[in-house]
Amino acid sequence: MEIKQNVNLSQISYYGIGGKAKIVIDVSSEQDIKDALGYINANKLAPVYILGLGCNLLLPDENLEGVVLHIKSDSGSLTKEGTSITAFAGVKMSDLIEFSFKNGLAGLAWAGGLPSTVGGAVRGNAGCFGSEIKDNIRLVRYIDLSDSNLKIQTMDQTQCQFGYRESYFKRNPALLIVSATFNLQNAGLIEMQRQKEIYQKNIDYRQSHHPLEYPSCGSVFKNINQLDQVQKVMQVWPDIEALVKGKWYGKISMAYIIGRLGFSGYMIGGAQVSKKHNNYISNVGNAKAADVKAIIKAIQDKFSETFNFTPDPEVQILSVG
Numbered sequence: 200m201e202i203k204q205n206v207n208l209s210q211i212s213y214y215g216i217g218g219k220a221k222i223v224i225d226v227s228s229e230q231d232i233k234d235a236l237g238y239i240n241a242n243k244l245a246p247v248y249i250l251g252l253g254c255n256l257l258l259p260d261e262n263l264e265g266v267v268l269h270i271k272s273d274s275g276s277l278t279k280e281g282t283s284i285t286a287f288a289g290v291k292m293s294d295l296i297e298f299s300f301k302n303g304l305a306g307l308a309w310a311g312g313l314p315s316t317v318g319g320a321v322r323g324n325a326g327c328f329g330s331e332i333k334d335n336i337r338l339v340r341y342i343d344l345s346d347s348n349l350k351i352q353t354m355d356q357t358q359c360q361f362g363y364r365e366s367y368f369k370r371n372p373a374l375l376i377v378s379a380t381f382n383l384q385n386a387g388l389i390e391m392q393r394q395k396e397i398y399q400k401n402i403d404y405r406q407s408h409h410p411l412e413y414p415s416c417g418s419v420f421k422n423i424n425q426l427d428q429v430q431k432v433m434q435v436w437p438d439i440e441a442l443v444k445g446k447w448y449g450k451i452s453m454a455y456i457i458g459r460l461g462f463s464g465y466m467i468g469g470a471q472v473s474k475k476h477n478n479y480i481s482n483v484g485n486a487k488a489a490d491v492k493a494i495i496k497a498i499q500d501k502f503s504e505t506f507n508f509t510p511d512p513e514v515q516i517l518s519v520g
């Protein structure tokens with residue numbers, strides 16, 4: 200583990216946004232986590248913030264007191280047993296997938312291009328191209344930071360209570376994911392080749408459809424997926440029925456709504472609603488968290504004025520005070 204002081208969070212978060220943290224502890228193994236938690240307890244540091252790659256986090260402009268536990272990549276923390284792979288929480292999804300391919304195991308190609316640590320993906324049940332992390336999870340090991348004995352506990356897939364960008368861990372922020380075990384399938388040479396092609400196709404799709412040239416946090420809002428909310432939007436815009444039933448599989452794309460409400464390219468300070476993908480707010484130049492939050496509020500206000508309910512952000516907004 201490495202303990203750092205007075206760290207500029209904009210330099211370590213994917214979004215390039217954030218004030219300074221008084222203390223950041225980098226951990227890249229299970230032992231590091233135990234050592235770090237021992238140090239945190241001994242020095243009575245609080246609150247504890249958990250950071251993966253920061254791809255789904257809007258950190259505050261204000262400085263953070265307490266401590267940031269930065270769960271970093273260690274591609275060495277990957278083990279295979281039969282058709283299962285266990286990965287330390289800080290392992291990048293791309294390293295996990297590469298390891299699965301090397302071991303002739305299929306099942307994760309859907310996550311091609313998903314910027315994430317394993318811990319971040321499990322907590323938010325990350326998903327794309329019709330699959331979600333819950334489809335592969337067998338076990339998750341975690342520590343309850345609110346419990347003084349800091350024992351590692353285990354949950355199976357059902358206990359994780361996964362939903363659309365939801366999990367038991369997300370609803371219980373004191374739970375620190377330490378590792379996850381994935382159920383995969385043995386694949387022969389031809390099937391492995393097919394899996395690699397799907398993986399690459401998904402990366403290519405992101406490169407051509409998402410504004411990867413700027414830092415962002417991915418999709419800012421969850422798509423509209425609850426039946427009553429889908430109906431409310433369709434009452435105002437009945438012409439989208441065919442899209443809902445076809446292309447959007449019963450949901451409504453927030454990128455579409457944001458565009459149709461007139462926000463494509465909308466800019467405050469250094470933050471801009473991407474013209475390439477309207478559900479992304481890009482950091483186009485020294486954006487502040489306040490800029491991003493002001494855009495989110497403007498969209499939410501217009502949205503609720505139009506449809507009479509407020510859309511849920513997908514991005515995790517960290518506030519202080």
Ligand SMILES: Cc1cc2nc3c(=O)[nH]c(=O)nc-3n(C[C@H](O)[C@H](O)[C@H](O)COP(=O)(O)OP(=O)(O)OC[C@H]3O[C@@H](n4cnc5c(N)ncnc54)[C@H](O)[C@@H]3O)c2cc1C
Nearest residue numbers: 249251252253254255315316318319320325326327376417
């Ligand atoms: C360009 C781009 C494209 C994206 N595309 C997608 C997509 O297709 N699908 C999708 O679902 N998401 C997408 N995202 C969002 C993001 O990639 C995912 O949410 C990802 O899983 C976040 O992982 P992370 O390691 O960056 O987590 P962070 O952003 O660092 O953290 C997210 C939350 O999880 C918590 N957390 C992190 N690690 C742990 C841990 N070990 N234990 C407990 N809590 C933890 C943090 O405290 C925070 O609240 C995209 C983001 C970007 C920037």
